[in-house]
Amino acid sequence: MIEIQDIHKIFGENHVLKGISAKFEAGMNNLIIGGSGSGKTTLLKCMVGLHEPDEGHVIYDGRDFTRMNFEERIEIRKEIGMLFQSSALFDSMTVEENIMFPLNMFTTQNKKDRMERVNFCLERVNLEGKNKLFPSELSGGMKKRVGIARAISMQPKYLFVDEPNSGLDPKTSIVIDELINEITDEYNITTVVVTHDMNSVMGIGENIVFLFNGQKEWEGSNKEIAHTDNKELNDFVFASKFTQAAKDKL
């Protein structure tokens, strides 16, 4: 479980996060949604320490990350997998080397075991056989999937995923959602997904945090979201006439 308490983040004049508190349970798909520029990525980066929050605490199963020194943080980070919005693959390495990199660095497994793990991860994201390609030879959606494969290669306890669906076709997008859902269940991972994708929200959103104006505007599950009377959330989720009509039928 990850708990965040009263997170503030200010960039110069821009008060992006104005005191956000939430709990993200293990074995559950926790979604952070909100408009573009609402601070979703910033919140994720504050949670993993890529940004220092100006105020507040991030607590990993009772361990206060915000108060830790460098060495203690390294230990937590070995339990974290993360997919970046930009995928952030190492462009000097092949797909295989990207996924194997954390295994090489931190495990004592032999080459064969590491290779098996790489192929297993690639299979899970439907990219078997793409081992030798470089990131520059991949499409945006393929990069995302390699990013996910790399994030799960070390069997993380905490998985952070920033926009797994952007740039994917609806079918692959659902495959990715199901993958995230499956591994979250299977290994009892604490998963935090940032997304815009309404299919994902309705499909796998067990616990949804809606950011608006730097604050947590709403929190609930995908079942509750359909019946919400929160105006901002309604405007955000059911933005198109099509989705509005679909909602009215519910």
Added chain:
Amino acid sequence: MIFHPFGKYILLLKAVFRRPEKWSIYRREIFREMDSIGVGSLWIISIISVFLGAVTTVQTAFQLVSDLIPKSVIGGIVRDSSILELSPTISAIVLAGKVGSSVSSQIGTMRVTEQIDALEIMGINSPGYLILPKIIGAVVTIPLLVIISIALSIFGGYLAGTLSGAVTPADFVNGLKSGFVPFTFTVSMVKSVIFAFIITTVSAYQGFYTEGGSLEVGIASTRAVVISCIMILVADYITAQLLL
């Protein structure tokens, strides 16, 4: 104003010299860097060195108008100026352009495309993994390049002197042999190591703290070259002052 970046530079160096996560991976990276910095720069260093020696010979001969001074002096002058100043310093300036800009743009690109963040998230000490192999690679190979440069510079001087008739081969070689102070070679190696450290750390610093996009990566790499060159000349003066 100047203290803030300097403090950040020192802190970065502190992070660079943390204990590596796994030596075998670092070792592979060090060999890769030695190849790219050392072997990759051999060609350009060789060419400029031959010309450096040649120019020194021709100009020294031109200035030696008095018949009282033997022509063999030319050999000695080419030798000493190559060892003490031309080979280490000019090579370093050229390498600041070649190696410095590539170090800074490589690390800068990794910064703006979040690859450094990805390393951090895995629990890897990114300054160590990215910068330490470059420093070691440069500190080992640049002095070797300078030794090659010294040899080729003297060879260039010999060639230019004998081909132009400014000095006979025997005179040049006599000059080379007389009055050699081995300590000058030590000074040359000390300089090379310092310059190698300056080039890699200054450029890595510029790249590591790049913010923005590809435009900023370009700006950082230009700045890396300019600052490296200035620092090289400052360090050149200080070592000369202290050691000679």
